[in-house]
Amino acid sequence: MLYPRLIPSLLVNEKQELVKTICFKDRNYLGEPLNTAYIFSGFEADELLVLDIDASKNKKCISLDFVRSLSTFTKVPLTVGGGISNLDQIYEILSLGVERIALSSALNDDIRLLNNAANRYGSSSISVIVNTYRNSVGELMACFGRPEFSRKFYLINEICKICEDSGAGELVINQIDHEGTRKGFDIKLMQDLNEIVSIPLVALGGCGSKEHISDLLKRTPISGISCGTFFVYAPETSQVLLNYTATSTWLKENFKQFIDIYKK
Amino acid sequence: MINVAIIDYGTGNIASLSSAINSLNAKAYLATSLKDIQNADALILPGVGHFGHALKNLKKNSLIKPIIEIVKEGLPTLGICLGFQILTLSSEEAKGKDGMGLLPFRTLRLKQDYPKIYKIPHIGWNLLSLKNNNSKLLKGIPEGSRLFYFCNSYGVKATKKFNGTFAEYTHEENMVGLVEYKNIYGVQFHPEKSRKQGLQLIKNFLF
Numbered sequence: 001m002l003y004p005r006l007i008p009s010l011l012v013n014e015k016q017e018l019v020k021t022i023c024f025k026d027r028n029y030l031g032e033p034l035n036t037a038y039i040f041s042g043f044e045a046d047e048l049l050v051l052d053i054d055a056s057k058n059k060k061c062i063s064l065d066f067v068r069s070l071s072t073f074t075k076v077p078l079t080v081g082g083g084i085s086n087l088d089q090i091y092e093i094l095s096l097g098v099e100r101i102a103l104s105s106a107l108n109d110d111i112r113l114l115n116n117a118a119n120r121y122g123s124s125s126i127s128v129i130v131n132t133y134r135n136s137v138g139e140l141m142a143c144f145g146r147p148e149f150s151r152k153f154y155l156i157n158e159i160c161k162i163c164e165d166s167g168a169g170e171l172v173i174n175q176i177d178h179e180g181t182r183k184g185f186d187i188k189l190m191q192d193l194n195e196i197v198s199i200p201l202v203a204l205g206g207c208g209s210k211e212h213i214s215d216l217l218k219r220t221p222i223s224g225i226s227c228g229t230f231f232v233y234a235p236e237t238s239q240v241l242l243n244y245t246a247t248s249t250w251l252k253e254n255f256k257q258f259i260d261i262y263k264k
Numbered sequence: 265m266i267n268v269a270i271i272d273y274g275t276g277n278i279a280s281l282s283s284a285i286n287s288l289n290a291k292a293y294l295a296t297s298l299k300d301i302q303n304a305d306a307l308i309l310p311g312v313g314h315f316g317h318a319l320k321n322l323k324k325n326s327l328i329k330p331i332i333e334i335v336k337e338g339l340p341t342l343g344i345c346l347g348f349q350i351l352t353l354s355s356e357e358a359k360g361k362d363g364m365g366l367l368p369f370r371t372l373r374l375k376q377d378y379p380k381i382y383k384i385p386h387i388g389w390n391l392l393s394l395k396n397n398n399s400k401l402l403k404g405i406p407e408g409s410r411l412f413y414f415c416n417s418y419g420v421k422a423t424k425k426f427n428g429t430f431a432e433y434t435h436e437e438n439m440v441g442l443v444e445y446k447n448i449y450g451v452q453f454h455p456e457k458s459r460k461q462g463l464q465l466i467k468n469f470l471f
Contacts, residue, residue, distance in 0.1 A: 044459050071280065075280075095278070121312070
């Protein structure tokens with residue numbers, strides 16, 4: 001039986017500094033990303049999600065030297081993203097010892113990049129990050145990359161089906177308006193999406209407690225739960241305190257009772 | 265020093281495997297030609313990629329027959345993920361293309377009758393359950409620690425007549441996660457990304 005994955009998400013800026021944001025804004029400098037990744041590797045994290053959040057904006061791909069170091073300093077499965085926009089970049093990143101690459105912004109230009117990447121490297125090597133938020137009148141907006149004025153916006157169900165049909169091996173649903181807020185996941189949304197797609201879903205954005213994780217798992221057998229704030233800050237503060245092991249051990253001991261309900 | 269040839273299909277992702285092997289006091293190198301293979305003390309067919317593309321690449325380098333021969337002569341060989349599937353008779357990922365046929369199994373698309381619960385690809389940590397007690401690869405890895413990292417959409421299904429050592433993992437149905445058959449070993453998961461138990465498994469294969 002597959003265990004739900006608990007995935008620290010690490011955001012890196014253009015200077016290759018580790019940062020944390022709230023709702024895509026209010027950047028807080030945390031420190032050195034390689035050192036942090038090394039520590040999470042020591043915690044035996046189920047996986048790490050590492051994203052260069054300035055790369056697309058600067059029309060660059062995440063630095064290969066950085067990814068090489070990341071792969072050298074860690075022993076855990078890695079998903080890496082940030083500005084990846086062609087097959088050669090995907091090949092180079094995968095060959096550095098990365099399990100999956102994450103696409104997002106580049107899919108605005110051409111969704112066929114996803115088809116081509118999945119055909120060439122297999123769906124299981126390709127994740128897609130879908131960014132979503134509720135607008136001022138409560139409608140759920142979804143897009144690839146940053147939600148800029150010029151973006152094409154989709155219905156969330158529609159964008160998820162497009163990704164699945166185009167060969168995505170995993171969807172990371174990033175709830176921008178929950179990010180860094182510690183208010184929990186949009187459980188109803190994750191439940192609805194998990195019922196319409198047949199590929200793994202990872203929920204990202206808003207986790208602030210173990211209860212947020214168990215509440216989500218009790219409602220839907222989601223494949224992965226990714227957290228930034230929850231694993232990099234001490235509770236209720238913005239003081240850096242990397243933590244993982246207590247939550248991971250708790251989840252391993254308890255997840256069966258959360259998800260057994262689906263199997264009856 | 266043990267020389268370990270890692271077969272290159274041109275699909276990447278062998279950096280972690282090489283560094284895991286090198287950390288065990290063995291020497292990993294990429295093999296693209298017959299000569300590379302002949303100098304090896306052990307052979308690894310790595311994971312990642314497409315069954316059809318990998319075979320096409322091996323064929324282009326005229327490596328299929330030599331590998332089959334050298335493995336039949338007794339060279340210790342480990343197939344990882346796709347590399348394991350290539351050792352079987354065939355795969356639904358590339359219909360009409362033969363595998364190496366060194367293991368009497370077939371590779372099938374993972375079953376998905378309940379897509380709300382069982383997602384494909386099968387990504388994450390899953391437990392192995394050993395079907396007999398004589399595993400070389402799992403030696404020194406206690407039953408509760410046989411948790412390994414998987415990333416696959418296709419899987420290997422046991423045939424009734426197989427009586428070698430094997431272990432299963434469960435997704436929607438039971439599939440073969442590990443096989444030992446004479447000098448041939450196959451694992452569906454990625455030992456190079458599977459914590460200390462994964463490193464132990466690679467060590468068990470090499471020494």
